[in-house]
Amino acid sequence: MHDHHERLSLRGQTAIVTAAGAGIGRAIALEWASRGGNAVVADLHDASARAVAQSIREDDGRAIGIPLDVTHPEAMHYAVAAALATYGRIDTLFNVAGASLPRRVDEMDDSDWYRMIDINLTSVYRCSKPVIPHLRRGGGGSIVNISSTAGILAENRCSAYSAAKGGVLLLTKNMAMDYAPDHIRVNAICPGSTMTPRIQDYLDRFPGHDSLMDDICPMKRYAEPEEIARPAVFLASPDASYITGATLTVDGGLTAGKHFQIFEDA
Ligand SMILES: NC(=O)c1ccc[n+]([C@@H]2O[C@H](COP(=O)([O-])OP(=O)(O)OC[C@H]3O[C@@H](n4cnc5c(N)ncnc54)[C@H](O)[C@@H]3O)[C@@H](O)[C@H]2O)c1
Structure with a gap:
C-alpha cells in the first residue's frame, strides 16, 4: 500500500498550469x-489564479497564483521565474x-483568424519554449x-479553432520526437464538451442546447472538468513513463464513430 502511494505521489514536482x-x-x-x-496556478485573471492557489493551500496543498497572458510574447518569463523562486524546479x-x-x-476578419491561431496554437509554442531548458x-x-x-x-463554424487545435496535435508529436532524448515527454488531451463555467453560461443563454449531448455523445453527457484533469495529470506522471507523442481523447465516445444509427434497434 505504501509503495502504491509513493508511486502515485507527485511530491516535490512542480507544474505550471x-x-x-x-x-x-x-x-x-x-x-x-x-x-x-507544487502547482503554479497561472491565469489572465490574476484574482482567479490567486483564489485557486489559496483554496489549494487551505487544503494543505502547495500552490502559488500568478498572472499570465499566453498571448503576450514575454508572458512565460515571469511564470518561470516565479516557479523557480518558489519551488526551485519545473517538471x-x-x-x-x-x-x-x-x-x-x-465570416472572419484577419484579426479573428490570427487571434484564434495565437491563443490556441502559438501559445503552446510560446509557453513551452522558455520551460524546455528547465525541464x-x-x-x-x-x-x-x-x-x-x-x-x-x-465542427460547423469552427474553422480557425479546429485548424489551431489540429495544429496542436502535430506540434505535440513533433516536440515528442525532438525532446525524447532529453527525457521530456509531450502528449495531448482532446477533451469532448466539458461542463466548465463558460459552457454553463452558454447553456444558461441557449437552453435548447441542453439535450445536445443526448444526440452526439454515446455517453449522453458532458465531462466534468475533473474527468479531463485526471487523465491530464496521469500523462504528466511517472505512471505514463513510456507515453510520448500520444493523443488521448477524453470525450465519452464522441469521436468513436458516426452519430447516426444505420441499423434499426433490435
Ligand atoms: N470546455 C470544453 O468543453 C472544452 C472542450 C475541448 C477543449 N477545451 C479546451 O480546454 C481549454 C480550457 O477550456 P475551459 O473551457 O476549461 O476554459 P475557459 O475558456 O472557460 O477559460 C478558463 C480560463 O482561461 C483563462 N484565460 C483566458 N484567456 C487567457 C490567456 N490569454 N492567458 C491565460 N489565461 C487565459 C480565463 O481567465 C479562465 O480563467 C481550452 O484550450 C479549450 O479550448 C475545452
Missing part, C-alpha cells in the same frame, strides 16, 4: 496538488489556455497540451 483560474485548468491544478505536487507544463470563436472562413536541466519532465475533439473532427 496555464488558464488555471477556472474550468479544466483549475481542475488540473487541484488534481496535481491533491497528489502532492511539468500544462498548456491549457485556449479560446474558440464560431466563424466560417468568409532538460532537471533531467527531464513532461508537457501536456489541451487540444480538443475539434482538433480531430470538423
Whole structure:
C-alpha cells in the first residue's frame, strides 16, 4: 500500500498550469496538488489564479497564483521565474489556455483568424519554449497540451479553432520526437464538451442546447472538468513513463464513430 502511494505521489514536482483560474485548468491544478505536487496556478485573471492557489493551500496543498497572458510574447518569463523562486524546479507544463470563436472562413476578419491561431496554437509554442531548458536541466519532465475533439473532427463554424487545435496535435508529436532524448515527454488531451463555467453560461443563454449531448455523445453527457484533469495529470506522471507523442481523447465516445444509427434497434 505504501509503495502504491509513493508511486502515485507527485511530491516535490512542480507544474505550471496555464488558464488555471477556472474550468479544466483549475481542475488540473487541484488534481496535481491533491497528489502532492507544487502547482503554479497561472491565469489572465490574476484574482482567479490567486483564489485557486489559496483554496489549494487551505487544503494543505502547495500552490502559488500568478498572472499570465499566453498571448503576450514575454508572458512565460515571469511564470518561470516565479516557479523557480518558489519551488526551485519545473517538471511539468500544462498548456491549457485556449479560446474558440464560431466563424466560417468568409465570416472572419484577419484579426479573428490570427487571434484564434495565437491563443490556441502559438501559445503552446510560446509557453513551452522558455520551460524546455528547465525541464532538460532537471533531467527531464513532461508537457501536456489541451487540444480538443475539434482538433480531430470538423465542427460547423469552427474553422480557425479546429485548424489551431489540429495544429496542436502535430506540434505535440513533433516536440515528442525532438525532446525524447532529453527525457521530456509531450502528449495531448482532446477533451469532448466539458461542463466548465463558460459552457454553463452558454447553456444558461441557449437552453435548447441542453439535450445536445443526448444526440452526439454515446455517453449522453458532458465531462466534468475533473474527468479531463485526471487523465491530464496521469500523462504528466511517472505512471505514463513510456507515453510520448500520444493523443488521448477524453470525450465519452464522441469521436468513436458516426452519430447516426444505420441499423434499426433490435
Ligand atoms: N470546455 C470544453 O468543453 C472544452 C472542450 C475541448 C477543449 N477545451 C479546451 O480546454 C481549454 C480550457 O477550456 P475551459 O473551457 O476549461 O476554459 P475557459 O475558456 O472557460 O477559460 C478558463 C480560463 O482561461 C483563462 N484565460 C483566458 N484567456 C487567457 C490567456 N490569454 N492567458 C491565460 N489565461 C487565459 C480565463 O481567465 C479562465 O480563467 C481550452 O484550450 C479549450 O479550448 C475545452
